[in-house]
Amino acid sequence: MTTKRVGILAEFNYEDLELWYPYYRLREEGFETFTIGPEQGKTYNSKHGYPCKAEVGIDDVNHEDLAALIIPGGFAPDYWRRDKRFLDLVKNMYQSGMYTRIAFRTT
Numbered sequence: 001m002t003t004k005r006v007g008i009l010a011e012f013n014y015e016d017l018e019l020w021y022p023y024y025r026l027r028e029e030g031f032e033t034f035t036i037g038p039e040q041g042k043t044y045n046s047k048h049g050y051p052c053k054a055e056v057g058i059d060d061v062n063h064e065d066l067a068a069l070i071i072p073g074g075f076a077p078d079y080w081r082r083d084k085r086f087l088d089l090v091k092n093m094y095q096s097g098m099y100t101r102i103a104f105r106t107t
Contacts, residue, residue, distance in 0.1 A: 005031070005033075005066050005067055006026050006032070006033045006066065006069070006070065007061060007068075008022060008033060008034070008070040008072065009035075009036050009071050009076065009086065010037040011037060011044050011079045012045060013046065013076050014075075015047060015074035016046040016050050018074070019046070019070075022070050031067070034055040035053070035054050035055045035056070036054065036089075039054060040056055042054050047075065063089055063093045063096060066093065069089065069093050
């Protein structure tokens, strides 16, 4: 399946630039980018207080529908590593040969 959909994980205390920079740059390049959170519609604040509303809930994401997955840093990965749903998404992307990308470090 050829797709231009890119998911970006969102959770409390995410690193601002590691979420928003790829979000907008990929949109500029024609990708459908969207944020994935534990709950659809819930707002998660970054380390510096910037809000991000989860456009899609983790339970509604299928790894086969994504071209890439961006995993921002900050303290958010500490939440994801304890949630089997997020671990399964990353594992399934990796095992299927899809690109899982950890955003570059800005801090």
